[in-house]
Amino acid sequence: MLVFDHVTQRFGSTEALSDVSLRLEAAVVGLVGVNGAGKSTLMKLAVGQIAPTKGSVAIDGTDPFSRLGRLGYCPQEADLPAHFTCSEFLTYLGWLRKVPKRSRATQAKEALRSVDLESRANDRIAHLSGGMRRRLLIAQALMGEPNWVLLDEPTTGLDPEQRASIRSLLSGLSVNCNILVSSHIIEDVAVLADHVVFLYDGRVCHEEPSQRGRDAASLERLFLEAIMQQRRVAT
Structure with a gap:
């Protein structure tokens, strides 16, 4: 289980994540948010690249810096x-x-x-x-x-055929490990996810069990409704 317990992450005066609590154990978890929502920050916290300003992160009860062999990480970009x-x-x-x-x-x-x-x-x-x-x-x-594989925007910059290939690949990999995949492409998450988490402005605005292959349009409507609700709460 991958657990974020009341996690807040600040970079100077900027709050990238605010009081995020999640308990993730589905085969494929889809993390959805627009650019700047905090997806990459959440990934970096999970793999121990950074330590939370407040709160804690654990996988199977271990701290962030004892996860060698437990987590695999695919960043959005790498040299x-x-x-x-x-x-x-x-x-x-x-x-x-x-x-x-x-x-x-x-x-x-x-x-x-x-x-x-x-x-x-x-x-x-x-x-x-x-x-x-x-x-x-x-x-x-x-x-x-690893027990968990975390992928940050794995289909960004790929053409439709390449994206479909990556989705098929990830679906197959989920037989042997849990996957947390972030994306701003609703279609990819709709095809893959057993559980969806929506991030907006550094906060979890919605999460629920999902069903692989669900209609992307309905998931997009749910995402937009969750964003609008979060905006109303913030004002």
Whole structure:
């Protein structure tokens, strides 16, 4: 279970998150919000990149800095080492995450297979397309066999065919781990999520169980209604 307990996060005078409390345990949780809603901040708190100004974050009862092997993280953007091959990159990350040496190559191969890049194992990252690099970012999040995989806007910048491919990939991955995926693209969350959380202006304005493949238009209406309600509360 991934738990945010009355979390507030400030950066100077800016409050990015305000008193956020969540208990997440669904196979796929969709985190929805417009740009600047606080989605990326919530992700960084979950993986221990930053510590909350107030409150606490835990996964299966552990603190943010004891989560090695429990959480995999795919940021919205990352500089990948262009001169590495895909296999070299994942094997190196396996070493960083303290995957036993005897298991690193096997895990790297399995991660590449999971994202349909096994045939590109020996290709240098510089030669990959944008969609392939996005899949490689997801693959690196799988190293260490985490209980949770967190993906920050994984379909941003992809064309419709690539987005559909990523959605299919994430649906398959959820068989073996829990997934928290953030997006401002309602369609992606509607297809994937077993539970949805709406963020607006750093606050949770709505959450509920969902059903994969639900109508995107109805989810969008619910999101807009939740935003309007939050605005009324704030005024």
